Amino acid sequence: MSPALGPTVGGDTPGPGLRVRLDHPKALPSADFCCACGQLAEDAVGAREVQQLVIRAERHMRDTCTNPAVRAAAAHRDWRRHHPPKKRRK
Numbered sequence: 001m002s003p004a005l006g007p008t009v010g011g012d013t014p015g016p017g018l019r020v021r022l023d024h025p026k027a028l029p030s031a032d033f034c035c036a037c038g039q040l041a042e043d044a045v046g047a048r049e050v051q052q053l054v055i056r057a058e059r060h061m062r063d064t065c066t067n068p069a070v071r072a073a074a075a076h077r078d079w080r081r082h083h084p085p086k087k088r089r090k
Contacts, residue, residue, distance in 0.1 A: 015034070016034050016035055016036035017033070017034065017036075018031065018032075018033045018054065018057045018058075019031060019032055019033075020050060020054065028045060028046060028047075029045070029046065029047055029050045030043070030044070030045045030050065031043065031044050031050040031053050031054065032044075033053060033056075033057040035057075035060060035061065035065060035067075035070065036065075036067050036069075036070050037065050037066045037067045037070065039060075039064075039065070039066070040056075040057070040060050042056075058074060058077075058078070061073070061074035062074035062075055062078055
């Protein structure tokens with residue numbers, strides 16, 4: 001297995017954000033995260049590692065990121081997760 005699976009998600013010069021890749025159900029998932037504040041950048045390969053990376057990335061963006069726009073967007077996503085819409089979409 002190639003040790004460079006993480007950078008293949010975002011290409012050579014990925015921008016900030018969280019990218020998760022699962023090509024097909026039997027494939028090994030991979031993910032990478034790079035925050036706009038520059039404090040956190042990491043990648044993961046494997047189902048459990050990708051899940052933990054996603055949780056760490058969201059917590060960083062919501063709680064400890066120094067960029068106020070990133071923190072506001074993460075807080076809005078968290079609020080939407082806890083308060084789903086009451087009306088069903090047609």
